[in-house]
Each structure stands twice: as C-alpha cells, then as structure tokens.
Amino acid sequence: MKFACFTLMPYRPLDMAERNKHRSAWVLLPNSLYDPKKGADEYDSYINQLVYAEKLGFDIIAVNEHHQTAYGMMPAPNLIASALIQRTTTCKVAVLGRALPLVNNPMTIAEEFAMLDTLSRGRLIAGFVRGIGTEYHAMGINPAFSHERYLEAHDMIVQAWTRPGPFEFEGEHYNNRYVNLWPRPYQTPHPPIWVPSQGSSETIAWAAAPERKYPFLVTFAAQDLVVRYLNMYRDQAKKFGYEAGGEQLGWAAPIYVAETEERARAEAKAGAESLFNDYLYNPWEMLLPPGYMSISSMKATVKMRKALGSRPRTHTIDSLIDSGTVIAGTPKTVREKIEKVRDQTGVDNLVAMLQFGVMSDELALRNMELFATEVMPHLR
Amino acid sequence: MSQLTTAHVGDVAARQLSAGSGEKLVFLHGASGLPQWNSFFAALAQHYEVLVPEHPGFGATAAPRSMRNIADMAMYYLDYLESFGQERVHLVGHSLGGWIAAEAACRNLNNVKSLTLMAPAGIRIKGMPIGDNFIWSVEETVRNLVVDQKLADAMLSREPTEEEADLLIANRYMATRLGWEPRWLNLALESWLHRIKTPTHIIWGDSDRLFPAAYGERWRALITGSKLTIVERCGHLPHVENPDATAHDIVSFLQSSALNGAVK
Numbered sequence: 001m002k003f004a005c006f007t008l009m010p011y012r013p014l015d016m017a018e019r020n021k022h023r024s025a026w027v028l029l030p031n032s033l034y035d036p037k038k039g040a041d042e043y044d045s046y047i048n049q050l051v052y053a054e055k056l057g058f059d060i061i062a063v064n065e066h067h068q069t070a071y072g073m074m075p076a077p078n079l080i081a082s083a084l085i086q087r088t089t090t091c092k093v094a095v096l097g098r099a100l101p102l103v104n105n106p107m108t109i110a111e112e113f114a115m116l117d118t119l120s121r122g123r124l125i126a127g128f129v130r131g132i133g134t135e136y137h138a139m140g141i142n143p144a145f146s147h148e149r150y151l152e153a154h155d156m157i158v159q160a161w162t163r164p165g166p167f168e169f170e171g172e173h174y175n176n177r178y179v180n181l182w183p184r185p186y187q188t189p190h191p192p193i194w195v196p197s198q199g200s201s202e203t204i205a206w207a208a209a210p211e212r213k214y215p216f217l218v219t220f221a222a223q224d225l226v227v228r229y230l231n232m233y234r235d236q237a238k239k240f241g242y243e244a245g246g247e248q249l250g251w252a253a254p255i256y257v258a259e260t261e262e263r264a265r266a267e268a269k270a271g272a273e274s275l276f277n278d279y280l281y282n283p284w285e286m287l288l289p290p291g292y293m294s295i296s297s298m299k300a301t302v303k304m305r306k307a308l309g310s311r312p313r314t315h316t317i318d319s320l321i322d323s324g325t326v327i328a329g330t331p332k333t334v335r336e337k338i339e340k341v342r343d344q345t346g347v348d349n350l351v352a353m354l355q356f357g358v359m360s361d362e363l364a365l366r367n368m369e370l371f372a373t374e375v376m377p378h379l380r
Numbered sequence: 381m382s383q384l385t386t387a388h389v390g391d392v393a394a395r396q397l398s399a400g401s402g403e404k405l406v407f408l409h410g411a412s413g414l415p416q417w418n419s420f421f422a423a424l425a426q427h428y429e430v431l432v433p434e435h436p437g438f439g440a441t442a443a444p445r446s447m448r449n450i451a452d453m454a455m456y457y458l459d460y461l462e463s464f465g466q467e468r469v470h471l472v473g474h475s476l477g478g479w480i481a482a483e484a485a486c487r488n489l490n491n492v493k494s495l496t497l498m499a500p501a502g503i504r505i506k507g508m509p510i511g512d513n514f515i516w517s518v519e520e521t522v523r524n525l526v527v528d529q530k531l532a533d534a535m536l537s538r539e540p541t542e543e544e545a546d547l548l549i550a551n552r553y554m555a556t557r558l559g560w561e562p563r564w565l566n567l568a569l570e571s572w573l574h575r576i577k578t579p580t581h582i583i584w585g586d587s588d589r590l591f592p593a594a595y596g597e598r599w600r601a602l603i604t605g606s607k608l609t610i611v612e613r614c615g616h617l618p619h620v621e622n623p624d625a626t627a628h629d630i631v632s633f634l635q636s637s638a639l640n641g642a643v644k
Contacts, residue, residue, distance in 0.1 A: 027515075028515070137514070137515055140560075140561050140562075140563075141561060142556065142557070142560040142561045143556060143560065144553060144556045144557040144560065283517060285514065285516065285517055289514060289556065289560075290514075290549075290553045290555070290556040291556050295549060295553055298549055298553075299545075299549055302545060302549065
C-alpha cells in the first residue's frame with residue numbers, strides 16, 4: 001500500500017460564533033473574518049506538516065483546490081505544490097486536483113503542471129476534478145456546462161502534454177490556434193492523472209476506460225459507499241475486459257490514531273465535528289447547482305433526500321466513526337479498519353487526512369507520527 | 381380553461397397552453413416554467429387567442445443539445461413566430477421570457493405587432509445588483525418573488541408531486557444554462573434595443589426583489605417611445621400577484637389608439 005499525507009489547510013482561527021450567523025463557510029462567509037497574519041501562520045504550519053511527512057516516510061504529500069472558503073486555504077494549489085517541491089526531495093507531490101472547468105483556458109493548467117513536473121524532476125501527480133458545486137457560485141462558471149468543460153479541458157491538457165506542437169485545438173468551450181507547450185512535462189508520456197470523485201457512476205466509468213485507467217480516489221464517504229464505489233470501478237474495468245489493479249484505486253479519509261480508543265475519540269472530536277458540520281456543510285443550492293450532476297442523478301438525489309429527510313450539521317464523532325467516514329482508534333483498530341476495506345476492494349492508495357477541522361498542530365503532528373510508525377509499516 | 385397542445389418548431393415539440401380567439405398573443409414564460417393558467421391568462425383570452433408555449437429544455441419539452449444560450453432561444457422563437465405566416469402577434473414576455481422576446485425583437489420584427497415586457501432579464505445597471513435566485517433557498521426565492529407573504533405561505537404550503545418536482549428540475553437546469561453566466565445578462569443587448577420600433581410596454585412590480593424596479597426605467601429609456609407601467613405593491617410576478625390589474629394594463633395598452641395608429 002502507498003500512503004499520502006493530505007491536508008485541506010482549513011482556516012482554523014475562524015470565529016465559529018460568527019460563522020454560524022451565515023449559511024455556509026463558503027462563498028457568502030465574509031472575508032472580514034479572515035486575518036492575513038493568522039493566515040500566514042496557517043500556511044507555515046501546514047507546509048511544515050507536509051514537509052515533515054516526507055521524513056516520516058509517506059510516499060506522497062497532497063494538496064487540493066477550493067475557492068472562497070474557510071474550509072481550505074488553497075484557491076491556487078500549484079503555488080503550495082511549488083513550495084513543497086523546493087523543500088522535499090523524494091516524495092511524490094500530488095495536486096488532488098485542479099478544477100478543470102473553472103478555467104477559461106486549460107492551457108494554463110497544462111503549463112503549470114508541466115512546470116511542477118519539471119521542477120520536481122518527475123514527482124508530480126496531477127489530479128483532475130470539477131470542484132464541488134460551491135465553486136461554480138464562487139467563480140461564476142456555468143455549472144450546466146461543468147461536465148462538458150471537464151472532458152474537453154482534459155482532452156486539451158493531455159494532448160498538449162503528448163502531441164507534438166504546434167497544433168490547433170478545436171473544441172466547443174476551448175479553442176486555441178496554437179498549442180505548443182514549453183516546457184513539456186518531465187515524465188513520459190505525462191504525469192500520472194488521478195481522478196478524485198465523490199463517486200458518480202459516469203466519472204467512474206470514464207476514469208476506468210482502457211485508454212485512461214486513471215486511478216480513482218473516493219473522497220469523504222461512509223465506509224459502505226467507499227467499498228461500493230471502489231468495486232464499481234473494478235466492475236467497470238471488468239466490463240472493459242481487464243482487471244483493475246490496486247494502484248488504480250484510492251481512498252481519502254480523515255484518520256486519527258492515539259494510544260487508546262477513548263483518547264482517539266476525544267482528541268479527534270473537535271476536528272472531525274468542525275470539519276463536517278462547520279467547514280464542509282453547505283445548503284443544497286450551493287452544493288448542487290443545476291447541471292453540476294446529470295439531470296437523472298439529480299432527480300435520484302432529490303428523491304433519496306426526501307426519503308431520508310435532512311438533518312444538517314448534526315454529525316458527531318461517534319456517528320462519523322460508526323459510519324466509517326472517519327477512521328479513529330488505537331493503531332491496531334486503525335490498521336484493522338483499513339485492512340478491512342483493502343480486503344474488500346484491493347485499494348492500494350490511502351490518502352490520509354491527519355489534520356482536519358480545527359485540530360491543533362500538536363495533535364496533528366502526534367497523529368502523523370503514530371500513523372507513520374504504528375500503522376503504515378504494517379500495511380506496506 | 382386552456383387547452384394543452386403541441387407546437388412543432390424544427391425538431392422541437394413544445395407543450396403549449398392556449399385559449400381564446402382573436403389576434404394572437406404569445407406569452408413567453410419566465411425561469412419557473414410553464415405558468416398556472418389563472419385569471420390573468422383568462423382575462424387576456426377574452427380579447428385574444430392566447431398561446432403560452434413551453435421553452436425548449438423546460439418542463440416536458442426536450443431541447444436539442446444545440447440550444448445553449450439566449451441567442452439560440454431567440455432564433456428558435458423567430459422560427460416559432462414565422463410559423464404563423466404573415467400574421468403579426470402581440471408578444472408578451474415575463475422575466476427570462478421578456479429577455480427572449482427582446483432578443484428576438486432586436487433581430488426581426490416581421491411577425492411582432494407589439495411587445496410587452498414584464499420585468500425582463502437581459503441588461504445590467506452597474507451598482508444596482510439583482511437578486512441571486514440561484515443561491516436563494518426555495519423558501520427565500522418564493523418570499524423574495526412576491527410582496528404578499530400570505531401568498532408566499534400559500535405557494536410554499538403546496539408540496540409538488542413527484543412528477544411536478546421532475547419538471548421543476550428541468551426548468552432549473554435550462555434556466556441555469558441560459559442565465560447563470562453572466563447572470564441574467566447579455567452585455568450586447570443594450571446596444572441593439574434601439575432596433576425595436578414596434579409599440580412596447582414595460583411592466584414592473586414596484587417591489588421586485590429579483591430585478592429592482594429601477595431596471596424598468598432603464599428599459600423605457602432604451603426602447604424609444606416605450607411606455608412604463610409600475611404595478612404597486614407587487615414583486616417579480618405581476619401576473620401572479622396582481623393578475624387582474626396586470627391583464628387590464630396589458631389589454632388597455634394593446635387597445636390604445638396610440639398603438640393601433642402606430643401599426644403600419
């Protein structure tokens with residue numbers, strides 16, 4: 001198994017009483033609640049954590065992109081990746097990922113990833129995502145064209161990386177008379193492309209197609225869903241006539257390790273509950289703008305939501321651990337929980353979020369150390 | 381009561397409500413889709429043959445994939461209007477429908493006898509932001525669209541059936557396609573509104589919280605010779621909130637000697 005250390009870089013000094021006066025920690029949360037000096041301290045903390053992860057033996061350090069939110073302070077994750085490349089030597093650096101539909105010329109993404117790949121001498125993993133629904137409110141891009149733009153931007157970037165230039169790219173959303181990348185990527189044919197997703201069947205089938213075989217990374221889901229989505233990928237691969245390897249499967253989850261079960265639960269509580277209730281929560285209109293999902297998926301989701309009822313912002317550490325959304329406990333417990341999913345799916349990439357929500361540096365570092373020494377070696 | 385029929389335009393088979401007889405009056409609906417047939421439409425149908433087509437992509441009317449923006453919708457409605465041959469119609473549009481009507485009228489007035497725009501989308505007054513019906517919750521939307529909160533309560537108390545809910549999703553998807561970015565705006569439209577030389581009546585609720593009534597004054601200034609009527613104690617849906625008064629305003633304008641004298 002390969003291990004990534006991942007952080008969202010949440011803005012921890014957030015005044016939660018003020019946050020709770022607003023519908024979400026995204027887009028409409030006034031940025032007067034953000035303090036630039038504290039923000040600079042946050043960057044220091046998080047970058048130090050990721051650099052330390054290399055020393056602890058993680059294979060990959062990982063960042064991602066979100067806009068206009070206290071949930072994550074990386075609207076431009078490539079800038080952080082560039083800083084990480086300068087301070088590390090061997091680990092892979094993963095951007096999980098850039099939100100392709102949000103840009104008006106995907107050439108910039110092709111260029112920046114090629115630069116990072118070159119700067120790191122081939123240590124880049126390039127994630128391709130659509131961003132969550134709120135991104136479309138934040139950036140003004142029409143969610144009705146999100147899927148089309150994603151697919152077209154993907155084609156443009158991969159062609160820019162692999163086809164001899166100059167050539168012309170002729171699309172519906174993107175058009176470029178000259179595509180001729182300088183520099184080209186360091187890796188041949190191009191950096192690995194990963195597809196983090198919340199598990200849409202369309203995305204899974206697209207990633208698993210034989211001409212792509214992109215690793216699919218299921219993010220933030222209850223354990224039964226993680227197992228279902230990863231096996232959906234394997235089933236898709238079988239339909240395409242091949243057996244998906246474990247290296248094509250990834251699972252991203254908040255993980256917390258401590259000496260006892262009670263301590264793990266107590267120490268993970270504030271971080272996990274703030275992550276899901278305060279930072280991540282979004283009302284329906286912000287999370288799923290029209291077009292973000294296909295109309296049939298949207299209809300199904302509306303019906304499911306009606307059947308289940310909606311109880312926003314009521315996650316507890318117990319409910320999160322019970323559902324397997326958060327993995328927490330002693331090293332033995334955490335190992336067993338991960339092994340169980342690995343046995344059920346063959347998943348070979350674990351993206352561990354070891355700092356989450358308001359969790360302090362002190363707890364995060366201890367968590368990283370325990371995970372690296374007491375969990376990782378047993379699963380390799 | 382109205383009839384539900386199908387209007388065939390190119391590859392599109394559009395649902396269409398119709399009633400009455402006389403000159404044709406075509407009503408282009410807003411982003412919330414094919415309207416309920418209420419006393420507003422009944423009043424118009426006493427004087428005109430009222431046709432209310434469903435826009436492609438809305439409700440149960442499928443849109444070809446090529447129907448991507450407001451210009452496509454305007455061209456589609458020019459095809460629709462041409463299907464009446466030489467006949468010229470009274471074109472009425474509300475909100476998104478008003479925007480489509482204005483876009484179509486800028487391009488070609490051959491089939492348009494008069495234009496009535498009720499709180500149309502499509503232009504921008506800098507520093508005068510419009511409401512964001514894409515980020516509002518369902519309840520906020522309803523409460524912001526009408527002034528009379530008892531009416532809002534009544535609208536909210538009615539849970540849509542499963543079938544209606546599916547149609548509402550389609551409406552919202554197509555409205556997003558047309559109006560998300562730039563938000564309810566075609567920057568070029570303002571420069572071409574001078575091409576509208578047919579008698580034009582602009583109607584606006586005085587308390588519209590989606591498109592403030594100041595937009596009504598701007599439209600009046602942009603379309604030479606147009607008339608502006610402000611409906612009092614009324615939000616974004618004059619035909620729902622003040623159906624009888626609004627229908628009366630429309631019919632009065634259409635029957636005024638100014639209009640009938642102006643028609644060539």
